[in-house]
Each structure stands twice: as C-alpha cells, then as structure tokens.
Amino acid sequence: MTTDEKGNKKEVIRQKMLEQHHEARIVRKIVLIISIILLLFIVLIGGGGYFYIQSALRPVDSSSKIKKTVDIPIGSSVTGIGERLEKNGIIKNSKVFKYYVKLKNEGGFMAGKYQLSPSMDVPEIVSRLKTGKVLAEASFKITIPEGKQLKEIAGIMAKATHQNEADVFNKLNDKEYIKSLMLKYPDILTDEILHSTVKYPLEGYLYPATYPFYKPNPTVEEMVTAMLDKTRTVLSDYTAESKEKKLxxxxxxxxxxxxxxxxxxxxxxxxxxxxxxxxxxxxxxxxxxxxxxxxxxxxxxxxxxxxxxxxxxxxxxxxxxxxxxxxxxxxxxxxxxxxxxxxxxxxxxxxxxxxxxxxxxxxxxxxxxxxxxxxxxx
Structure with a gap:
C-alpha cells in the first residue's frame, strides 16, 4: 500500500470518527431535551394535581348559608358516602374525598341524617361523620362575622353567654392563657404575636364562622378552642403557598x-x-x-x-x-x-x-x- 493510499485511509477513518462524534452529540442533545420536557411535564402535572386536590378539599362555597339533610345509610362505604355528598353539593369531588379518608386512615362513620353545608371543608365533614354530632341539635351557637376586631368578638361572646364583657376581653389577653394556647397551636400562634408592638395577641386569629356547641353556655376557653381549630383548618390549605411566598x-x-x-x-x-x-x-x-x-x-x-x-x-x-x-x-x-x-x-x-x-x-x-x-x- 502506497503512502498516499495509507493517508487516504486514515483520512476516511478520521472523517467517520468525526461523523460518529457529531452524531453522538446530536443524540445527547435530543436525549437532554426530551428529559427536560418530560421533567417539566411531570412537575406541571404534579403541581397541577396538588393544587387540584387542595381545591377539592376546600368548601364548595365558603359563604353559603344553605344546610342540606344528607342521609348516610347503615353500612355505607366511603365511596358511597362520597358520592352522596357530591350529589348533594356538599363536596367538590367524591374521589378526592375517598382518597383523603384512606390517606388519613379515617373511618367509623356513623349512619344517620346529617345537616351539612357547602361552606364546610372536607376535614370538618369527616369529623362530623365520625362523631355523629350533627345527629343532635346544637344547644348553643355563636356567629363571628368577618372583619370583626377582638374587642367586638369579646362583646359577642359575652353577650351570647351572659358574661361580663371586660372579663371575657381580659381572658383573651391574659398572658399565661396566651402562652398555653401557643403550646397547643404552635403552627399558627408563633412568637410574633407576643411582639411588644402587637396590640392584642389573638387579634385576627379567631376565624369568622358560626360555631355550634352541644351544651349550653360554653366557656371562653371552649369557644376560643373551636375558633382556633377552625383557623388551623383553614390555614392548612395555604401552608405551601404561604411558604412559597415567604409569608x-x-x-x-x-x-x-x-x-x-x-x-x-x-x-x-x-x-x-x-x-x-x-x-x-x-x-x-x-x-x-x-x-x-x-x-x-x-x-x-x-x-x-x-x-x-x-x-x-x-x-x-x-x-x-x-x-x-x-x-x-x-x-x-x-x-x-x-x-x-x-x-x-x-x-x-x-x-x-x-x-x-x-x-x-x-x-x-x-x-x-x-x-x-x-x-x-x-
């Protein structure tokens, strides 16, 4: 083989290697692009699914005053209960209800006729179905409207329970009582409420809603507990979003x-x-x-x-x-x-x-x- 032939052969081999290298680079780019697209697709689907589920757990209409009688027969399955609730407009999605119940390992729902409202969220509905509280008429109810300040709320509580308004307001601002509540609700009542510039620690934390009680004249502590439980339930829907917004x-x-x-x-x-x-x-x-x-x-x-x-x-x-x-x-x-x-x-x-x-x-x-x-x- 002549020197020229050897040179030509080397050049052919070199060209083939360059072509293979170029093709490999193209393949890697294609794989990378496809991987990025798949990752974005998974993130979008996952994120969308998360927000869809969070939305489905919230009330159908938080401002609704409607109450519907929903009959839960003896032996009803979780699927059957979810379908009845969705059919009556009490929840948004029966499948999300079913998966929520299984994920939380809830059960022991009591049969009977329940007075339920589209303003209730799924955790509250589940709690009522477990305890059967709605089978009995509430002996006492208190309504806290939106936009009320702590002094006004104290007045509403005092009037409804025939207590002295100043005593109720003082209880709502008692430092030892506030600290005991902080231990019970560390996820919502943080050290920020005790800052020296804060006027009243519980201001803004007593959620506006109608609260039923199954004994007459509940104590201030029992009413506050019900309100903070509701606040915790409502705010749990926004935990991820508030962290994302750094609030x-x-x-x-x-x-x-x-x-x-x-x-x-x-x-x-x-x-x-x-x-x-x-x-x-x-x-x-x-x-x-x-x-x-x-x-x-x-x-x-x-x-x-x-x-x-x-x-x-x-x-x-x-x-x-x-x-x-x-x-x-x-x-x-x-x-x-x-x-x-x-x-x-x-x-x-x-x-x-x-x-x-x-x-x-x-x-x-x-x-x-x-x-x-x-x-x-x-």
Whole structure:
C-alpha cells in the first residue's frame, strides 16, 4: 500500500470518527431535551394535581348559608358516602374525598341524617361523620362575622353567654392563657404575636364562622378552642403557598386583615392586595385608614387629617411596611387575595359613596378621582 493510499485511509477513518462524534452529540442533545420536557411535564402535572386536590378539599362555597339533610345509610362505604355528598353539593369531588379518608386512615362513620353545608371543608365533614354530632341539635351557637376586631368578638361572646364583657376581653389577653394556647397551636400562634408592638395577641386569629356547641353556655376557653381549630383548618390549605411566598402566618393574616377592612361589597380584593404589595415594593407607606382607626381604638365613618398624626406603630401613614399585626379577623376570600394578588400597576384606590372602588396609578389621578367621586372629603 502506497503512502498516499495509507493517508487516504486514515483520512476516511478520521472523517467517520468525526461523523460518529457529531452524531453522538446530536443524540445527547435530543436525549437532554426530551428529559427536560418530560421533567417539566411531570412537575406541571404534579403541581397541577396538588393544587387540584387542595381545591377539592376546600368548601364548595365558603359563604353559603344553605344546610342540606344528607342521609348516610347503615353500612355505607366511603365511596358511597362520597358520592352522596357530591350529589348533594356538599363536596367538590367524591374521589378526592375517598382518597383523603384512606390517606388519613379515617373511618367509623356513623349512619344517620346529617345537616351539612357547602361552606364546610372536607376535614370538618369527616369529623362530623365520625362523631355523629350533627345527629343532635346544637344547644348553643355563636356567629363571628368577618372583619370583626377582638374587642367586638369579646362583646359577642359575652353577650351570647351572659358574661361580663371586660372579663371575657381580659381572658383573651391574659398572658399565661396566651402562652398555653401557643403550646397547643404552635403552627399558627408563633412568637410574633407576643411582639411588644402587637396590640392584642389573638387579634385576627379567631376565624369568622358560626360555631355550634352541644351544651349550653360554653366557656371562653371552649369557644376560643373551636375558633382556633377552625383557623388551623383553614390555614392548612395555604401552608405551601404561604411558604412559597415567604409569608409567615402572622404576615399573611395581617395583610388579609387590611384587605378585609378596606374591601366593600363591590371591591375586587385581589386588586386591593395588589395596591398594597406594589406600594411595599416601592417603599411607600400603605396609608390605609383602617390602621389609623385601629391605632385610635375606635370606629369612625370618616378619617380626618388630624387622625393621621396618631403616634402608633399601626399608623401606616407614618410607618412603611405592614403594621405589627392583624387589625381584624378575615375570611378565606381576603386570605386568598393576600396570597394571590392580581398583577397590576396601581398604587392608589378609593371607595366611592356608592361602594365602588376606583384604582389609579398616580397621585394626580387619585386626587382627581377624589374630587370627582368623594362628596365629603377628609
């Protein structure tokens, strides 16, 4: 074989090796792309499934006042119970109900006719089916509306149980009692509630709902336990999301309370929340009137310029960021708004005399709308 032939053969071999190397690189790229696509698909499916399940465990309608009689026959299977509940509009999905019961190893459901509501979440329904409490008429009920402050809640509790309002309020603020509750509910009652700037430790933590009791005149402790149990149940639906948003339970309830207090019946709470977050990102004070009234410890129809001078860490005209703690309790809609604000470029809003809420981007636009819509200005 001549030297030229040897050289040609080496060149052919080299070209083949280069081609094989190039093909291997292409194959690796294809495998990598397919792997990334599969991984993204798995993440999306898994994430979507998680949020779907979380949604299915929540109430069908948290604001519903409807109560339906659901008959659970003797010997009913979990599947059969789930199907009856879904058919009656009490739960969203019977299969999720079934898997929840199996995952939590629940059982021992009692037969009978139950008064259930679309406002109940799955854990509460499961608890009632296990204890059979709804088979008996509640001998006492207490309703805590949304947007109520601790002083008002103490008044509702005192009136319903014929106790002294000051005694009830003092109990709700007793340091030793608060510490005992923190030991019982460490997941929701953290050291943040004992900060020196926090006005009342339990403010915002007593969930708004109707609470049935099966004995007359429950104690303050029994009523508070029922309320905190409900708070824990509701907030458990948002644990992952609040961690993702890097919001502590205290911060979440604080923001939710601001939304609750500012919202009207016509307001989009998620847009209100967006204004607060937008202002915080720019280092602007929140300038929300309800915090000024809370600092003063009184309710007023109008806030005047002299009110804005109150010396308090709750005064969001003087201090940036969130106030030290919640200024009232809040329901699911406001909690979800605090977690999932709309993406807007609004920095101002005002409520008109008719209850409409107008959002604006600049101070000039805001002042113009105030002149146009607000008949009795501050």
């Amino acid at each position: 502590s339970i205290h911060q979440l309830l604080t923001m939710a309370s601001l939304v609750e207090e500012e919202a009207t019946g016509k307001a989009d709470r998620k847009t209100i929340a967006s204004v607060f977050y937008n202002r915080m990102k720019k280092g602007m004070p929140l300038q929300t009137d309800p915090t000024v009234l809370y600092a003063q410890g009184r309710h007023k129809e109008k806030v005047y310029y002299k009110d804005l001078e109150v010396d308090s860490p709750y005064n969001t005209y003087k201090h940036t960021g969130l106030p030290p703690g919640p200024i009232a309790n809040s329901g699911r809609v406001s909690i979800e708004a605090a977690l999932e604000p709309k993406q807007t470029d609004y920095y101002y809003f005002l409520a008109t005399d008719s209850g409409d809420v107008i959002f604006t981007r600049t101070l000039a636009e805001h002042n113009q709308k105030k002149t146009e819509y607000i008949s009795n200005k501050k």
